[in-house]
Amino acid sequence: MNQKYLDLIEFLKTLEPDVEKFYTKGQSAAGTRLRKGLSELKKLAQDFRNDIHC
Template sequence: MSNRFQEIKDLVMSLEGDFDKFYDKNNQAAGTRVRKGMQDLKVLAQSIREEVQNLKNQKEEE
């Protein structure tokens, strides 16, 4: 399993408490942290997509 996948898992797990606080306890600050975490996840996912595409293209050229 790649380190990149572990990065995603760690990021998602780090947001669990804030999801709880926002959805169950209506903590608005936690909602802000969730939004930031989701943006970080989006950026990380895009980075991984680009990496995978580049590796795929390299293998096709060989």
């Protein structure tokens, strides 16, 4: 498989603890970390998308 795809999936898995903490325990700090992580995920996805587009 493509390494960028694997990196994207692996990064998404790292966000899981903060998703759990935010949605089940209501920890606002986890929400902040999650938003930051999702911004990084967007960058990784855009980079992967550019490879496909070109």
